[in-house]
Amino acid sequence: MEIIKWSDDLKSSVNAFNEEHKVLIDTINQVYTLLKEGKREEAKKTLIEKVVSYTNKHFTHEEEVMGRYNYPKEKLEGHKKMHRFFVKYLLETLAPEIEKGDDRKFNEALNFIVGWLIMHIKNMDVNGYGKWYKENN
Numbered sequence: 001m002e003i004i005k006w007s008d009d010l011k012s013s014v015n016a017f018n019e020e021h022k023v024l025i026d027t028i029n030q031v032y033t034l035l036k037e038g039k040r041e042e043a044k045k046t047l048i049e050k051v052v053s054y055t056n057k058h059f060t061h062e063e064e065v066m067g068r069y070n071y072p073k074e075k076l077e078g079h080k081k082m083h084r085f086f087v088k089y090l091l092e093t094l095a096p097e098i099e100k101g102d103d104r105k106f107n108e109a110l111n112f113i114v115g116w117l118i119m120h121i122k123n124m125d126v127n128g129y130g131k132w133y134k135e136n137n
Contacts, residue, residue, distance in 0.1 A: 003032040003114055010121050012130030014065070020058045021121055027051050028113060035110075044106055048095055051113065052087070059083040066129055069137060079124055086116055 004025045011018055027050050034043035063083070066076050090109060097105035 001033045001036050002029045003110075004028055004118065010118070010126065012121070012126045013134040014125075014130055016065070017062060017125060017130070020061065021117075021125070024051070024054060024058060024117065027054060028110075028117070031110060040103070040106075044098055047106070047109060047113075048098060052090055052095070055090075056087060059087070062125075062129075069133060071129060071132060075128065075132070079129065082120060082124060086120070 006022055006025055010021060010025075012021075027046070031043045031047045031051065034040075034046060063076070063080055066079065071079075089112070094105050094109040094112070098109060
């Protein structure tokens with residue numbers, strides 16, 4: 001089952017980012033499938049361990065590539081700020097409550113991740129860096 005479906009409007013001009021985004025989407029879809037199968041605890045564990053871990057790895061890679069290709073500093077800093085907000089909100093606000101068993105916060109986290117990720121990919125990765133990369137490399 002899918003809560004997010006990969007589509008061309010999520011495709012940037014950087015193939016490595018696209019592949020990493022697909023992994024993130026697949027992992028989020030795994031969480032959703034586990035929920036639909038009634039495996040809520042496994043879904044929570046997957047969200048906290050796999051989604052958050054992979055997201056950190058992806059953000060680090062994305063920022064390194066942007067720096068390597070001389071993405072304008074103010075745009076790179078804005079991009080990093082968005083990444084930090086995402087991670088901080090998940091790790092400091094939602095994850096502790098999820099680990100305590102708060103199902104409402106788990107639902108909030110899943111909805112937040114889905115909405116934020118789609119918005120971020122489209123606005124920051126495709127229309128921001130992806131567009132700049134295509135025009136400058």
